[in-house]
Amino acid sequence: MFSSGAASISPSSAGRVSGPSPxxxxxxxxxxxxxxxxxxxxxxxxxxxxxxxxxxxYRTFEHGLEPVWNSITAPxxxxxxxxSIEIVAIAVPLNTIFGIGIALLLERGRFWxxxxxGLIIDLPFAISPVVVGLSLILVxxxxxxxxxxxxxxxxxxxxxxxxxxxxxxxxSLPFVARETVPVLRELGTDAEQxxxxxxxxxxxxxxxxxxxxxxxxxxxxxxxxxxxxxxxFGAVSIVSGRIEGQTxxxxxxxxxxxxxxxxxxxxxxxxxxxxxxxxxxxxxNLLTRRTRRKAEG
Amino acid sequence: xxxxxNSILMLLVFPMQKVAMxxxxxxxxxSLLAVxxxxxxxxxxxxxxxxxxxxxxxxxxxxxxxxxxxxPAFQATSEGKGVSFSQSFGPSGEQSRAVANGLHAxxxxxxxxxxxxxxxxxGLVSPSWNQNATHGFVTNSVxxxxxxKGNPKHITGWNDLIKPGVGVLTPNPFxxxxxxxxxxxxxxAQLKEGKTPAQALEYLKALFGNVVSQDSxxxxxxxxxLAGRGDALIDYEDxxxxxxxxGAAIEYIVPSATILIQNPIAVLSGGNTAEAQKFVNYLLSPxxxxxxxxxxxxxxxxxxxxxxxxxxxxxxxxxxxxGGWKTVTKQFFEPETGIVTKIEQSLGVSTSK
Amino acid sequence: xxxxxNSASLQxxxxxxxxxxxxxxxxxxxxxxxxxxLSILVLLPVAALLxxxxxxxxxxxxxxxxxxxAVAAIKLTLITSAIVVVINAxxxxxxxxxxxxxxxxxxxxxNALIDLPFALPTIVAGVVLLALYGKNSPLGxxxxxxxxxxxxxxxxxxxxxxxxxxxxxLLELDLAMEEAAASLGASPWTxxxxxxLPTLAPAIISGxxxxxxxxxxxxxxxxxxxGNLPFKTDAGSVYIFGQIQxxxxxxxxxxxxxxxxxxLLVIALLTFALRRRSRHVL
Numbered sequence: 001m002f003s004s005g006a007a008s009i010s011p012s013s014a015g016r017v018s019g020p021s022p023x024x025x026x027x028x029x030x031x032x033x034x035x036x037x038x039x040x041x042x043x044x045x046x047x048x049x050x051x052x053x054x055x056x057x058y059r060t061f062e063h064g065l066e067p068v069w070n071s072i073t074a075p076x077x078x079x080x081x082x083x084s085i086e087i088v089a090i091a092v093p094l095n096t097i098f099g100i101g102i103a104l105l106l107e108r109g110r111f112w113x114x115x116x117x118g119l120i121i122d123l124p125f126a127i128s129p130v131v132v133g134l135s136l137i138l139v140x141x142x143x144x145x146x147x148x149x150x151x152x153x154x155x156x157x158x159x160x161x162x163x164x165x166x167x168x169x170x171x172s173l174p175f176v177a178r179e180t181v182p183v184l185r186e187l188g189t190d191a192e193q194x195x196x197x198x199x200x201x202x203x204x205x206x207x208x209x210x211x212x213x214x215x216x217x218x219x220x221x222x223x224x225x226x227x228x229x230x231x232x233f234g235a236v237s238i239v240s241g242r243i244e245g246q247t248x249x250x251x252x253x254x255x256x257x258x259x260x261x262x263x264x265x266x267x268x269x270x271x272x273x274x275x276x277x278x279x280x281x282x283x284x285n286l287l288t289r290r291t292r293r294k295a296e297g
Numbered sequence: 298x299x300x301x302x303n304s305i306l307m308l309l310v311f312p313m314q315k316v317a318m319x320x321x322x323x324x325x326x327x328s329l330l331a332v333x334x335x336x337x338x339x340x341x342x343x344x345x346x347x348x349x350x351x352x353x354x355x356x357x358x359x360x361x362x363x364x365x366x367x368x369p370a371f372q373a374t375s376e377g378k379g380v381s382f383s384q385s386f387g388p389s390g391e392q393s394r395a396v397a398n399g400l401h402a403x404x405x406x407x408x409x410x411x412x413x414x415x416x417x418x419x420g421l422v423s424p425s426w427n428q429n430a431t432h433g434f435v436t437n438s439v440x441x442x443x444x445x446k447g448n449p450k451h452i453t454g455w456n457d458l459i460k461p462g463v464g465v466l467t468p469n470p471f472x473x474x475x476x477x478x479x480x481x482x483x484x485x486a487q488l489k490e491g492k493t494p495a496q497a498l499e500y501l502k503a504l505f506g507n508v509v510s511q512d513s514x515x516x517x518x519x520x521x522x523l524a525g526r527g528d529a530l531i532d533y534e535d536x537x538x539x540x541x542x543x544g545a546a547i548e549y550i551v552p553s554a555t556i557l558i559q560n561p562i563a564v565l566s567g568g569n570t571a572e573a574q575k576f577v578n579y580l581l582s583p584x585x586x587x588x589x590x591x592x593x594x595x596x597x598x599x600x601x602x603x604x605x606x607x608x609x610x611x612x613x614x615x616x617x618x619x620g621g622w623k624t625v626t627k628q629f630f631e632p633e634t635g636i637v638t639k640i641e642q643s644l645g646v647s648t649s650k
Numbered sequence: 651x652x653x654x655x656n657s658a659s660l661q662x663x664x665x666x667x668x669x670x671x672x673x674x675x676x677x678x679x680x681x682x683x684x685x686x687x688l689s690i691l692v693l694l695p696v697a698a699l700l701x702x703x704x705x706x707x708x709x710x711x712x713x714x715x716x717x718x719x720a721v722a723a724i725k726l727t728l729i730t731s732a733i734v735v736v737i738n739a740x741x742x743x744x745x746x747x748x749x750x751x752x753x754x755x756x757x758x759x760x761n762a763l764i765d766l767p768f769a770l771p772t773i774v775a776g777v778v779l780l781a782l783y784g785k786n787s788p789l790g791x792x793x794x795x796x797x798x799x800x801x802x803x804x805x806x807x808x809x810x811x812x813x814x815x816x817x818x819x820l821l822e823l824d825l826a827m828e829e830a831a832a833s834l835g836a837s838p839w840t841x842x843x844x845x846x847l848p849t850l851a852p853a854i855i856s857g858x859x860x861x862x863x864x865x866x867x868x869x870x871x872x873x874x875x876x877g878n879l880p881f882k883t884d885a886g887s888v889y890i891f892g893q894i895q896x897x898x899x900x901x902x903x904x905x906x907x908x909x910x911x912x913x914l915l916v917i918a919l920l921t922f923a924l925r926r927r928s929r930h931v932l
Binding site (some may be wrong): 001030033034037038040041042044045048049050051052053054056094098101102105119120122123124125126127128130131132134136137139143144166169170173202227231242251254270273274277278281282 | 661677679680683684687688690691692693694695696699700701702706741744745747749751754760761764765766767775778779782805806809838839860863864865866867868886899902903906909910913917918
Binding site (some may be wrong): 006068137142143144147156158159241242243244245246256258259260261 | 398400
């Protein structure tokens with residue numbers, strides 16, 4: 001679903017009108033059409049995408065490099081950075097493992113209610129992050145369902161890192177499953193059936209045959225999950241308790257700096273986030289290119 | 298903390314090592330359990346330890362800058378030596394709700410008293426929290442009108458805000474405690490000027506007619522104003538002072554009739570109460586109050602150096618003179634029957650699509 | 651793109667083992683764990699939400715949902731999301747077309763940046779859009795604090811969905827059909843309408859579903875830019891936030907449920923339409 005369009009297809013194949021018009025006029029018209037489309041697309045992207053990106057970088061560095069360095073090395077900033085990484089390091093593997101399991105169930109499993117399972121997986125797409133935060137408080141908050149019991153056991157879920165991990169996992173849940181399902185479908189069961197007739201147990205089949213086959217779907221899913229988890233703001237802001245230096249992720253820190261009129265600090269943290277996101281993107285594009293090269297032999 | 302996190306790191310790495318297991322089931326199960334255990338392990342790390350030397354401060358967003366000075370100053374005293382702090386700042390109502398829902402706190406400092414009363418109801422704060430010399434308040438301020446530098450629209454008081462063509466900013470009273478102070482300031486000022494309640498309500502209607510933006514918090518409203526929206530922002534005096542200091546192109550007017558904004562502070566029972574009380578005592582002491590004054594807050598005790606710089610409005614009134622927060626909230630801000638709700642609805646219905 | 655295991659790996663498999671019990675156990679264990687995971691992450695929170703929304707019964711639910719400010723917020727969110735999604739469908743397809751069928755310097759970079767809004771945290775999106783299209787806009791465009799600002803923010807965060815859904819399909823599209831149609835006398839417009847668009851339709855629909863869901867739920871990027879005028883620019887999710895702040899958890903839950911159902915309905919309808927379409931594809 002998220003492949004890069006690097007293929008070079010001859011652009012001159014847009015429709016040709018056969019009729020009384022001479023060939024050169026048609027080619028010119030086609031060319032004009034192509035240029036027109038390109039201009040519209042680029043203007044749209046320029047306004048909506050490129051300008052904002054340029055703005056982030058401009059606003060960050062407009063006062064020079066030193067304020068940026070100070071912002072990066074501020075203790076709260078560093079803590080926010082590592083906290084974000086830590087949360088992602090837990091939520092993403094969990095979502096990957098269970099995402100693959102869900103995809104397997106959806107494509108290879110035989111049971112009633114598959115549609116329901118699919119809907120459950122898509123739920124995080126449909127819930128606003130704010131609502132995710134709200135529902136977590138309803139479940140784990142002191143006045144919620146399990147709050148009292150949990151605090152008696154000494155577990156602090158809400159307003160602590162576990163709650164933030166759960167919130168992050170929820171909003172980034174669907175990606176691995178969604179990316180893996182189509183690949184599983186295309187892979188087909190032939191190889192798996194062949195493996196079974198040759199005597200492989202189900203786990204061996206999974207590890208040696210299925211997993212390598214769905215590898216790229218899983219990888220795409222992981223990259224998307226990571227991007228989503230890194231940038232999660234709404235749900236985490238509600239369940240975090242905003243404790244400086246303890247429960248502030250990088251997105252929360254951006255807001256905190258912005259609210260304290262430390263615009264350089266805010267934009268710097270935003271640049272860090274954007275770079276992490278771009279890094280994830282780069283990994284994605286590199287992998288796409290490898291896939292295409294493999295597919296083209 | 299470090300040891301805790303190191304062991305968690307090891308748990309995360311463990312499943313990645315290729316361990317020869319008898320069945321794949323076991324491998325997968327162990328990996329899953331390891332990751333889950335890592336998550337739970339973080340629970341143990343994450344759960345707050347209330348050692349006798351740490352205090353958890355949960356406050357509304359405005360005094361964040363003040364605490365940057367107050368806490369180190371407290372830690373320099375004999376009472377505060379060796380005390381470590383965790384700080385959380387956010388919208389007053391949200392913070393109050395968080396504490397009620399389990400956010401660990403030893404000291405709470407909110408924008409208005411009802412946010413502390415919520416915690417009394419939740420059994421976290423003693424009902425006698427405000428039975429002290431300062432009635433539970435730690436700082437005062439007044440509602441002021443912030444305008445652009447040079448005051449191009451020549452705004453001198455509340456009545457100028459309802460003139461046609463004047464854009465007014467105030468946070469959303471249904472999401473921000475600060476906004477409620479602002480509205481009651483405007484309303485109360487009308488009463489103080491001799492208007493009847495009915496006329497004061499007319500004024501409020503006209504005021505809301507001029508409101509061009511209601512951000513979710515006072516901070517956001519300030520951002521919006523600084524971004525160029527509107528001509529006048531109703532805000533706290535201490536915010537105005539700190540922004541002027543930061544060099545924003547603004548100035549502010551203290552209206553002749555305005556409300557005294559009183560911000561409460563309370564110690565939570567069941568936490569590190571002894572140390573927390575020492576901290577609150579410091580904040581109420583002359584030394585602490587002097588720091589508050591330097592940050593633009595009016596003191597709650599007399600004789601604090603620097604307090605002379607605050608102009609005294611001719612007619613200063615408190616929320617008590619309007620009936621107290623309980624009555625005012627019910628009368629004005631009830632989600633369906635409140636006066637302000639009705640005003641907003643009537644404006645929305647006539648001006649929306 | 652399917653990967654066939656090579657013969658070497660197949661031959662490396664050991665002889666047939668004792669069947670069933672271990673496998674069934676593992677299957678059950680897996681399903682059980684999966685169930686627990688999904689419950690913790692999705693079912694439990696949604697159940698709590700529904701439960702809270704229905705405290706007080708359907709009467710109270712209806713009252714909370716039909717209060718004028720809630721209605722205005724819901725309407726604003728749904729209508730704006732719908733408009734945004736239509737714009738996305740048109741321009742997203744256009745952008746995908748240009749990226750696949752055209753060549754120009756810097757195309758690779760532009761293509762890589764398409765995913766940025768998706769990967770960028772919403773709070774950053776909000777900050778940047780405010781800087782760019784607010785009062786101090788270097789481009790002289792000021793839409794902050796109007797309804798257009800909500801639309802702009804939503805356009806930004808949903809940009810990649812349609813583009814990335816359509817691109818792969820466009821790549822696979824067989825040009826032979828278009829060329830055949832052209833040689834038979836079809837104008838470019840007819841080719842587009844009769845051949846290209848129908849093939850792209852499932853992908854566009856899929857992208858539209860995702861965009862709509864994301865737009866309806868959008869929060870962080872809207873808080874800063876829109877100015878939150880009740881009844882005018884108070885988007886649904888911001889309204890919910892306000893209700894939460896006010897301790898009206900039941901009201902917040904009620905409106906959340908409505909928005910959630912709306913998004914789910916759209917996703918379900920579109921998925922259904924998709925499945926029906928794909929049955930008609932040759």
